[in-house]
Amino acid sequence: MKAVLLILCSAALLGGCGKDEEAAEPVRPVLSTVVQPQVQAQLGRFAGTIQARYESTLGFRVSGRIARRWLDVGAQVKPGDILATLDPTDQQNQLRAAEGDLARVQAQWINAQANARRQQQLYDRGVGAQAQLDIAQTDLKTTGASLEQARAAVSQARDQLDYSTLRSDNAAVVTAWRAEAGQTVSAGQEVVTLARPDVKEAVIDLPIGLAEQLSKDLTFTVAAQLDPAVNTTATLRELEPQADATTRTRRARLTLASTPAAFHLGTAISVNLSSAVTPRSELPLSALLERDGKTQVWVLDTQQKTVALRDVTLIDRTASSIVVASGVQPGERVVTAGVNSLKPGQPVSFDEDAQ
Template sequence: MIRPASWALVLSVVLMAAACGKKEEQQAPKGSQGTPITTVQAQAQNIEVIQKSVGQVDSESAPQVAAEVAGRVLRIAADEGDVVRKGQVLAQLDPQDRQIALRAAQAEVDRLRALIANQQRTVGRYEQLIQEQYIPRNTLDDAQTQLHVLREQLASAQAQVANASRELRLARVTAPIDGRVQTRMVSQGDYVTVGKPLFQLVSLRELRVHLPFPETLAGELKPGLPVRLSAPTDPGKVVEGRVTEVRPAVSVASRAVDVIVAVTNPGDWRPGVSINGELILAERADAVMVPEQSVVRRPAGDVVYVIRDGRAQQRVVKTGIRRDGQVEITSGLAAGETIANEGAGFLSDKAPVVVRGARQ
């Protein structure tokens, strides 16, 4: 059994402990029950409305080189994958028939020039004899007519020389552009006719980039919009360009609109490689931007918590573009206001907060 003196001792100890606890509670710092957060200020920034796409490179010029004269292929001077320059020989056709035709046409020109020279002397004599009335007028007229006929024949022969020379040049099949041989469709020894395709070339300098975009953007797509292009094979290099053409038809398979950007090859881009494109649809000045984690989903909608006098004030906002961890606030918040950042998801309206740190 506990004696009365022992009860008194126990009671005094309990009362002293309670008093100490009350005193510590009174000395605790005010607001220690608030939610710990960090804060950040809403920033005004100039932002771009960007639509991304992955497309591919095509050649601006891809001519098919065909035979312009008939003949047997004596030599192939370029193969698939070769880089060629404008005017470079791709193949040589047998020139023998054209050489013979050219020599015959040139011989005819020389013969007619000799006849014309002789006829001119005859006309000169007849003109003198007419003055002395030794010959009738019609003799001179016949000589002048014959001279005119010879001159017409000379013009025809000269045209045949030019045509034979042209065909002789065309027996050397040459590249019409600077580019690369994509396909070779002829072999040495083949007999080719006029119009037969021999080579397929692609230009390496002037390129077209095809970028597909959703049909829902069709009304916003137009020539002249700025585009940033980059190739996975050449990271770090960005090419600035503008939309050259918007194809009006929508692809049945992909439901996409084809946007074309003409660019000069920045290095080693080749037809067929994939390209990352960023199409800048619009630019907005002084857009209000905040970190994504500052925007919290609540029954009222998207909200941010504005921090004032140690408490969180719930503000319903509307959001816009999201990029690089930032979100645009289109209404409900002004630039420069301080809002909760880390810890915002644990807040409610008018909740007390403890700011652990602030970011500007």
């Protein structure tokens, strides 16, 4: 009898333990991420170069054959430095001819002065005719005008000779030669391109669709491709109105907030575009739970180590992520895996260092 009672008591105890175990919720391990606020929307990343804001293409002001190029591409020049010279033979001949004409007219003017003085003296003594005096004075004025014309011709010939030497107007860097020594060029033809290195800007090509949506609140982050640690911000200065027919892009020129020393002319750069947006958060697509037309996520209670469903508002969705406008707060932790096997209040374990 005692043995039977002992067996019955043991069975009752075992039955009670089983009910407690069934009542306890299993602790489920989950993956999670911390909600990070996003106030800038990334619009893209583009390659570009550092260029001079001010460039000028120079040419000779007279025609002729280029006798010599004094500098190569990449050379730095100061104001007044010689870039190239023409064969000056034609200009020298013109100057000599003009100087000869000037000497001839000067001799005529001296004779006209002497004749005018003589006729004036004769007229004052009463032995000269008024007509002769008038002729002498008119000849003096005509010769004086010819003298001024001859002097102007000499000055012009000297200028033409000076124009056969091409000089730099500013401190700059030679970036391109468009004519070679021995080549005959016409007046105004492009010969050399100079870039002023004191003011630099970033130049990139943007797709037409993006270029048409650019706004003033856009932020450009400019970094050197070889060393991203060298970077600065920039603002849009100019957007070319016409798209390139081949690439279907429009060129944008950006004013740099500062110019790092490593930003030399021609430096390859990477430009990130971002725009200010209303606060939002980006989460993995695996965090999304869709039921009964609702979009929800599991939010972790890090103190109680349980989960709760939270309705969220989506504003964008990609193949790997969602962008949430409301429903979660920065710093909260959201489950990113196994969302279909959880239920409200379920105990979970998670890696508190996971971001």
